[in-house]
Amino acid sequence: MRLLQLQDDGTFSLTSYVGKYIPPYAILSHTWGADHEEITFEDIAKGTGNSTKIQFCGKQAIKDGLQHFWVDTCCIDKSSSAELSEAINSMFRWYQNATRCYVYLSDVSVDASYQYTPSSPLPCELAFRQSRWFTRGWTLQETIASSSLQFFSREGILLGDKTSLEHYIHEITGIAIQALQGTPLSDFSIAERISWAANRETTIEEDQVYCLLGIFDVHMPLIYGEGMEHAFRRLRKEIPELGRKIKETNFYA
Structure with a gap:
């Protein structure tokens, strides 16, 4: 650092x-x-x-x-x-x-x-x-x-x-x-945490996914240029429940 x-x-x-x-x-x-x-x-x-x-x-x-x-x-x-x-x-x-x-x-x-x-x-x-x-x-x-x-x-x-x-x-x-x-984020559902990110914007499209890593306490390599959909597929592998819950929000609306 x-x-x-x-x-x-x-x-x-x-x-x-x-x-x-x-x-x-x-x-x-x-x-x-x-x-x-x-x-x-x-x-x-x-x-x-x-x-x-x-x-x-x-x-x-x-x-x-x-x-x-x-x-x-x-x-x-x-x-x-x-x-x-x-x-x-x-x-x-x-x-x-x-x-x-x-x-x-x-x-x-x-x-x-x-x-x-x-x-x-x-x-x-x-x-x-x-x-x-x-x-x-x-x-x-x-x-x-x-x-x-x-x-x-x-x-x-x-x-x-x-x-x-x-x-x-x-x-x-x-x-x-x-x-x-300060309540641990693990106490909140995936759907609720995703809802906090809905309608927020990033300059680089992949950052729409990368900015969620800390919210879900996961780590993964960054591949700028992969596109948001591919980055999300990689995140979904880390959090299987994410794929289903994302459809319940307007995060990618």
């Missing part, structure tokens, strides 16, 4: 950790923009990578007493298919083990004077409910895996956490309250 550190001069460095010891870290949950807008592993390696949300994540981690943080756009060398496969198969656990998970909502804005308290009403409820973050395939497992989810506006202002915003998250996503509170 590679982790980022924010340096005093505002640049970033990457450090790899192998084995059981991984230092406490924060992790970013966000929606990707256009390819040219995202900072890559190569950008960081060249010392040319920077962006508002990565700066936000690094600075927020420091505020929370964490020296390390992880961002999917630039902590994975996607030129290595083996590394990408390992990362995607590990991602649910990485979000689960993070000390803090920051949800950066780039399409939600609040007044700079807003200060969150546990009793504060959500100041941007409509924008929050309509955020693209709730429509993406990968953010489903991030929502469920992380127990320390904190939501921030595009200005980096805290809006609330997984507990204070629980009823909003449940209403928007349909994810059971018990699942949000």
Whole structure:
């Protein structure tokens, strides 16, 4: 696992950790923009990578007493298919083990004077409910895996956490309250878990299947280019009941 550190001069460095010891870290949950807008592993390696949300994540981690943080756009060398496969198969656990998970909502804005308290009403409820973050395939497992989810506006202002915003998250996503509170996913039927993913989208079609691996606690190699149907057939071999239950939802509608 590679982790980022924010340096005093505002640049970033990457450090790899192998084995059981991984230092406490924060992790970013966000929606990707256009390819040219995202900072890559190569950008960081060249010392040319920077962006508002990565700066936000690094600075927020420091505020929370964490020296390390992880961002999917630039902590994975996607030129290595083996590394990408390992990362995607590990991602649910990485979000689960993070000390803090920051949800950066780039399409939600609040007044700079807003200060969150546990009793504060959500100041941007409509924008929050309509955020693209709730429509993406990968953010489903991030929502469920992380127990320390904190939501921030595009200005980096805290809006609330997984507990204070629980009823909003449940209403928007349909994810059971018990699942949000940490009840093991094995306690929920396959049909119910599939229903949480219905109507979510991914940029790459195979990711419609790959983003479910953590939800079903299965591992399998990634074969980009195989197509969604073939990827689903491979997943169905891991979960025989899945083929029947998928027909009871509109997941592929």
